[in-house]
Amino acid sequence: MAIVIVGNVFVDIKGFPEELYIPGGRNSGSVQIVHGGVGRNVAEDIGNVELRPVFVSMVDDSAEGAEVLRKLNNHRVNTDYVVSVPDGMGMWLAVFDESGDVVASISKRPNMDAMVRLLDEKGDKIFADADSIVIEIDLDKEVVKRVLKYARKYGKKVYAVVANMSIASLRRDFLQDIDCFVCNVQEAGILFVSDFSDFSPEELCETLSQNLANADFPSMIVTMGSRGAVYATKDGLCGVYPASSVTVRDTTGAGDAFCAGVAIGLTYGKSMPEAVEIGTRLAASVITVAENVCPRFRPQELGLDIEVAD
Secondary structure, rough: OOOOEOOEEEEEEEEEOOOOOOOOOOOOOOEEEEEEEEHHHHHHHHEEEOOOOOEEEEEEEHHHHHHHHHHHOOOOOEEEEEEEEEEOOOOEEEEEEEOOOEEEEEEEOOOOOOHHHHHHHHHHHHHHOOEEEEEEEEOOOOHHHHHHHHHHHHHHOEEEEEEHHHHHHHHHHHOOOEEEEEEEHHHHHHHOOOOOOOOOOOHHHHHHHHHHHHHHOOOOEEOOOOHOOOEEEEEOOOOEOOOOOOOOOOOOOHHHHHHHHHHHHHHHHHHHHHHHHHHHHHHHHHHOOOOOOOOOHHHHHHHHOOOOOO
């Protein structure tokens, strides 16, 4: 069938300074409004690799919600299980500095009751033939419970990404049922109540493997910005993959593209290092532009021998 992504849609409002960003000051620059949300970004990233993903989500019953669906469909994302409801989308307001890093943000999360009802009514149809599942682990707890229930029922691999680690850290028990959890080094520190900011990739690699064994989490991949990414499993496998050297415009969406690449690789037969390589390539393609998602790739460009349906 396809990879099924369960997550939110956000409208992102992003401000960029023309020159050096001055905290607390008046900064001249540009303001852009783009479609975002971790789940939405991952779905479009996978769609841009021509893999026809299925997106399970909500949008506003408005012209803006209709535009989100139109764009996703244009990128070959199946939106049959995206419901239109009042207040179905979140909103993220962010200010960036001259290096493309977020220096301030505020987010408004949507009410997820409609997604709970959708999963209760159509969960079997959604997940029975899925190739794998990608989920935002910090979604409403009842949504996560239902997705994991269907994953167990149909024997599907589940890969998780996070938007709000403060919420996700309260759901450590869920991570025992996640085949691979993808996050950044700051988020990993929140999860394990540690400060990894001064760790080298090699030091984090060793520590992460031990933490996974103690917590009984199957595997994790932790991105470290320009220092690359670290992967580890609770069985002791671990390694480091270097980052791509590119000019940074906007880091928004890079982690989502990385997760999409990892999920694609692990779903379609690649090893953990090979999946991290795909994730690194997609993430590098995002941070050089203001868009939240990667450009179009053919599966063969990423070393994937996959038949793509029209």
